[in-house]
Amino acid sequence: MPLAFSPTTVPVVVDEAKCIADKGCTVCVDVCPLDVLRISDLTGKAHMKFDECWYCMPCEKDCPTGAVTVNIPYLLR
Amino acid sequence: MDNFVEGLSEVTCDVLVIGGGTAGPMAALKAKQKNPALNVVLLEKANVKRSGAICMGMDGLNNAVVPGYATPEQYTKEITIANDGIVDQAPVFKYASRCYDIIQELDRFGIRFQKNANGDFDLKKVHHLGTYVLPMPNGDTVKKALYRQIKRERILVSNRFMATRLLTASDGRIAGATAVNTRTAEFLVLRAKTVILCMGAAGRLGLPHSGYLFGTYENPTNSGDGYAMAYHAGAALANLECYQINPLIKDYNGPACAYVAGPFGAYTANSEGNRFIESDYWSGQMMQEFYNELQSGKGPVFLKLNHLHADTVGEIEEILHKVERPSRGRFHQARGTDYREKMIEMHISEIGFCSGHSASGVFVDEFARTTVPGLYAAGDMASVPHNYMLGAFTNGAVAGEHAAEVALETDLPDFDSEFVKAERKRVLAPTRREDGIPPNQLEYKTRRLVNDYLQPPKVTARMRIGQARLAEVRDDLETALVARNAHELMRSLEVSSILDCADMAAHASLFRTESRWGLYHNRVDYPKKDDDNWFCHTLLRKVDGRLVSEKRPIQPYIVPIENEERTAYDRLRVSNQA
Amino acid sequence: MTAFDPFEDFGDIEEIGERLNDADAAVRRLAVIDLAETASADVLPHLLTAVADPDATVRLQLAIALSEFDAVEAAAGLARLVADQDLTVAQAAADSLAELKDPAAAESILPLVSHGRAFVRAAGFRGLKALRSRGALGPALAAMRDEDANVRAQALGVVAYLKLEETLPCLVAATRDADATVRSVAVNALSFTSQPAAAAAVTAALDDETWQVRAAAAESLGRIGQTSAVDGLTAGLSDEYWQVRQKCLNALGKLKAQSTVRQISELLTSDMASLRKESAAALGEIADPSSRDSLMAHIGDADPDVRKTVRWALTRLG
Ligand SMILES: Cc1cc2nc3c(=O)[nH]c(=O)nc-3n(C[C@H](O)[C@H](O)[C@H](O)COP(=O)(O)OP(=O)(O)OC[C@H]3O[C@@H](n4cnc5c(N)ncnc54)[C@H](O)[C@@H]3O)c2cc1C
Numbered sequence: 018m019p020l021a022f023s024p025t026t027v028p029v030v031v032d033e034a035k036c037i038a039d040k041g042c043t044v045c046v047d048v049c050p051l052d053v054l055r056i057s058d059l060t061g062k063a064h065m066k067f068d069e070c071w072y073c074m075p076c077e078k079d080c081p082t083g084a085v086t087v088n089i090p091y092l093l094r
Numbered sequence: 095m096d097n098f099v100e101g102l103s104e105v106t107c108d109v110l111v112i113g114g115g116t117a118g119p120m121a122a123l124k125a126k127q128k129n130p131a132l133n134v135v136l137l138e139k140a141n142v143k144r145s146g147a148i149c150m151g152m153d154g155l156n157n158a159v160v161p162g163y164a165t166p167e168q169y170t171k172e173i174t175i176a177n178d179g180i181v182d183q184a185p186v187f188k189y190a191s192r193c194y195d196i197i198q199e200l201d202r203f204g205i206r207f208q209k210n211a212n213g214d215f216d217l218k219k220v221h222h223l224g225t226y227v228l229p230m231p232n233g234d235t236v237k238k239a240l241y242r243q244i245k246r247e248r249i250l251v252s253n254r255f256m257a258t259r260l261l262t263a264s265d266g267r268i269a270g271a272t273a274v275n276t277r278t279a280e281f282l283v284l285r286a287k288t289v290i291l292c293m294g295a296a297g298r299l300g301l302p303h304s305g306y307l308f309g310t311y312e313n314p315t316n317s318g319d320g321y322a323m324a325y326h327a328g329a330a331l332a333n334l335e336c337y338q339i340n341p342l343i344k345d346y347n348g349p350a351c352a353y354v355a356g357p358f359g360a361y362t363a364n365s366e367g368n369r370f371i372e373s374d375y376w377s378g379q380m381m382q383e384f385y386n387e388l389q390s391g392k393g394p395v396f397l398k399l400n401h402l403h404a405d406t407v408g409e410i411e412e413i414l415h416k417v418e419r420p421s422r423g424r425f426h427q428a429r430g431t432d433y434r435e436k437m438i439e440m441h442i443s444e445i446g447f448c449s450g451h452s453a454s455g456v457f458v459d460e461f462a463r464t465t466v467p468g469l470y471a472a473g474d475m476a477s478v479p480h481n482y483m484l485g486a487f488t489n490g491a492v493a494g495e496h497a498a499e500v501a502l503e504t505d506l507p508d509f510d511s512e513f514v515k516a517e518r519k520r521v522l523a524p525t526r527r528e529d530g531i532p533p534n535q536l537e538y539k540t541r542r543l544v545n546d547y548l549q550p551p552k553v554t555a556r557m558r559i560g561q562a563r564l565a566e567v568r569d570d571l572e573t574a575l576v577a578r579n580a581h582e583l584m585r586s587l588e589v590s591s592i593l594d595c596a597d598m599a600a601h602a603s604l605f606r607t608e609s610r611w612g613l614y615h616n617r618v619d620y621p622k623k624d625d626d627n628w629f630c631h632t633l634l635r636k637v638d639g640r641l642v643s644e645k646r647p648i649q650p651y652i653v654p655i656e657n658e659e660r661t662a663y664d665r666l667r668v669s670n671q672a
Numbered sequence: 673m674t675a676f677d678p679f680e681d682f683g684d685i686e687e688i689g690e691r692l693n694d695a696d697a698a699v700r701r702l703a704v705i706d707l708a709e710t711a712s713a714d715v716l717p718h719l720l721t722a723v724a725d726p727d728a729t730v731r732l733q734l735a736i737a738l739s740e741f742d743a744v745e746a747a748a749g750l751a752r753l754v755a756d757q758d759l760t761v762a763q764a765a766a767d768s769l770a771e772l773k774d775p776a777a778a779e780s781i782l783p784l785v786s787h788g789r790a791f792v793r794a795a796g797f798r799g800l801k802a803l804r805s806r807g808a809l810g811p812a813l814a815a816m817r818d819e820d821a822n823v824r825a826q827a828l829g830v831v832a833y834l835k836l837e838e839t840l841p842c843l844v845a846a847t848r849d850a851d852a853t854v855r856s857v858a859v860n861a862l863s864f865t866s867q868p869a870a871a872a873a874v875t876a877a878l879d880d881e882t883w884q885v886r887a888a889a890a891e892s893l894g895r896i897g898q899t900s901a902v903d904g905l906t907a908g909l910s911d912e913y914w915q916v917r918q919k920c921l922n923a924l925g926k927l928k929a930q931s932t933v934r935q936i937s938e939l940l941t942s943d944m945a946s947l948r949k950e951s952a953a954a955l956g957e958i959a960d961p962s963s964r965d966s967l968m969a970h971i972g973d974a975d976p977d978v979r980k981t982v983r984w985a986l987t988r989l990g
Pocket residue numbers: 112113114115116117118137138139140145146147148152153154155156157255256257258292293294295311312313315316317319320348349353418419450451472473474475481482483484486
């Protein structure tokens with residue numbers, strides 16, 4: 018049973034110009050209760066890796082540079 | 095991150111607290127304060143800094159029993175009546191007597207409650223009888239303040255470890271737990287003299303109407319692991335048929351906050367803009383009325399604020415959109431809904447287990463002890479009804495203190511290393527498969543079946559079909575579930591808990607052949623309340639690998655409820671109008 | 673198979689402290705976060721060096737971070753940041769100051785209340801309020817003549833938290849302040865005492881030009897519980913704002929103002945359910961048998977909350 022790749026639009030957006038993950042920040046990744054954010058190996062910036070979000074907002078609130086925006090997941094909007 | 099790492103460690107402690115949300119940090123603190131020499135470990139699936147129901151904060155205490163506003167006796171009576179009398183009063187009374195101390199302590203921690211201009215607690219009246227609601231206009235300080243205390247007391251914190259099973263000794267005592275790292279899949283064995291379970295509600299049982307797996311009322315990290323672990327360890331679980339169902343803002347699936355907006359004059363209304371709820375307390379009865387109105391020609395149901403002054407609405411928004419579920423403002427904004435103009439559509443939540451809001455939890459006595467020696471439970475997953483946040487804090491404190499005392503006089507129990515080996519195999523099984531069914535699909539199917547077959551109104555034949563279909567899913571879970579990384583492994587293990595909870599929900603619901611607690615246990619083919627046969631708790635436990643339910647008599651009331659009082663209250667609750 | 677350490681570890685303080693000297697502001701900022709994360713008072717000396725950081729984002733992070741420490745040193749740092757030229761920094765520092773609980777912090781905060789900038793003076797009083805320091809009383813009383821309304825409101829907060837009879841003249845005068853917020857705080861605060869002067873001042877506020885102040889006054893009178901307020905509250909039953917009428921009903925119930933049963937009953941026919949309910953509740957509180965008929969007339973009210981309250985009130989009548 019091979020696995021397919023199904024696209025999904027994720028609710029959390031990171032402004033890469035503001036994100037300072039490349040300086041060592043991992044705040045949003047650390048605080049997310051659902052553990053769905055990661056620092057990308059490719060860009061060195063934070064991004065939402067898994068579409069499993071409670072739109073609870075610690076990531077946005079605790080980000081020191083205001084780089085994170087939490088939108089309501091599309092299915093609920 | 096997320097790649098599998100073969101790792102195995104064993105740690106030993108005196109008191110192990112599992113779940114670092116609300117009750118857990120308090121339990122750990124109190125255990126440590128009781129005896130600073132004790133080795134206290136706090137294990138958390140997420141990060142204690144921002145975990146659990148209160149990860150962003152909380153709008154207020156729903157059930158504060160503060161001298162001058164309400165008495166423990168009065169509170170105990172009201173909870174007893176709101177639960178149709180199916181209450182062991184001792185833990186409720188203990189909570190009510192103790193919670194004011196805890197409020198003051200939280201205040202000292204820097205958690206801020208509403209105060210009047212003179213700096214005294216400013217409680218609001220929401221119910222007809224007692225006054226219990228203490229708002230927290232700056233409730234976003236809760237988690238930060240708690241975590242600070244944990245660090246100051248030097249409690250050992252283990253973040254991003256998901257507990258999977260409890261360990262028991264040959265004499266049946268608790269001996270510890272196993273856990274797995276959610277980012278590396280490393281396996282951890284924790285040996286302990288006492289264990290306190292604080293893993294929150296089973297919030298991922300039903301599927302939200304939106305279909306989004308994580309759009310639940312509860313914080314979705316609370317996938318019912320605590321219920322499943324207690325069950326597998328042989329502990330009794332009480333009244334699981336008394337589901338949690340909450341009134342919500344439609345689609346957003348967050349609380350509509352009658353407790354916040356109510357004191358300002360907002361209320362729940364039908365499409366004609368009129369009130370319809372007769373019931374005075376948040377209870378199954380109230381949910382039934384809500385459900386009836388939703389289904390009626392006067393439905394759907396709304397939160398009405400548009401009669402309030404614009405300044406007042408502004409004040410409410412300031413609270414609702416900032417603290418507990420701050421994305422609520424964004425939700426309304428995207429749809430162009432303004433509280434000042436339109437009523438807000440409401441709905442009911444998916445089902446779950448939670449004693450915080452109803453009464454379904456691991457059975458505990460007034461010392462938070464479960465039926466397994468050395469094992470405690472507190473918060474939403476323990477059976478003290480209508481606990482809410484302050485109950486989690488207070489009973490967490492009770493559990494922590496008692497567990498610390500017991501740990502002092504207990505030697506480290508032995509444990510079964512064969513069991514640990516088997517558990518490690520079970521846990522890692524989805525990582526050993528090359529292909530199969532991913533956890534998100536298994537989860538969706540399980541929860542869709544829960545909605546189709548187990549949600550009230552409950553019908554016997556339907557629940558039986560549900561059991562059969564869930565058994566098929568269990569086969570898939572045991573033979574085909576695949577996890578490609580550590581994160582998916584966490585989700586896989588969560589599905590296993592969800593499935594256990596679904597089985598327990600069906601079993602417990604079928605056992606009680608009457609209707610009780612309004613919508614929570616509305617059994618269509620047994621529509622009447624049957625006090626002669628069912629004025630009792632039900633306890634569910636694992637016996638020889640199977641689910642077994644039994645009745646448990648209600649402990650004699652310590653705060654007697656005169657028949658007359660009950661009718662007086664009923665007159666408040668139940669309409670004598672057509 | 674490798675063993676691992678499962679416990680959180682906040683890193684080496686000296687090493688993190690070193691990063692505060694990094695050329696990159698982002699790195700310094702993250703160092704502040706990491707130091708605060710330890711919640712250990714040992715990091716304060718390091719942290720405080722960042723008060724003079726040239727980069728505002730670092731100082732902002734520090735202003736937030738210092739709320740983690742309820743220590744005198746933290747108060748001293750915040751006292752400097754509250755006067756920061758960067759307003760975001762100053763605002764964050766003001767918020768953090770208000771988190772302090774240790775009464776010893778008052779000493780560092782006190783000088784702020786005579787600062788040249790109103791923002792700083794207000795932040796100072798706001799920080800002093802919860803500390804309930806007697807030493808702050810004099811400056812707070814004096815600040816009631818401050819030209820800035822926010823400073824007066826915060827200073828009044830300091831006075832109100834102390835709950836001293838001797839501050840009565842100040843609180844009474846504040847019920848006539850030019851600013852509505854100040855007046856609101858004053859009428860709310862006066863409920864701590866049973867001095868007739870307090871009740872009189874609050875009753876007078878029932879005629880305030882701002883409805884929120886009138887509502888606050890009614891609420892406060894309910895708490896004060898002096899029958900001298902009954903006439904004023906009864907007049908308030910015909911206030912143009914229903915919110916005020918509602919509070920007056922509630923207060924009259926609390927005062928058990930038997931003489932007003934007739935006026936209260938009139939509101940049972942209001943077209944607003946919330947007022948009908950409050951009126952029934954007040955009648956229940958007063959429990960005068962003469963209200964039975966009017967209550968009975970509403971036992972079948974269209975609104976369930978009103979019906980419930982009417983039923984409750986009737987049980988109170990016996
Ligand atoms: C949206 C919302 C609004 C609410 N509003 C109010 C309110 O205004 N007033 C009020 O009084 N109450 C309110 N409540 C109820 C209150 O928040 C809860 O009753 C209380 O916080 C429950 O505490 P707890 O410790 O049981 O659970 P939680 O605080 O949720 O903690 C459970 C913890 O266990 C962890 N965990 C779960 N599984 C595992 C595992 N396998 N291994 C390790 N850790 C695990 C979770 O990550 C979580 O941190 C609200 C609840 C919700 C969801």
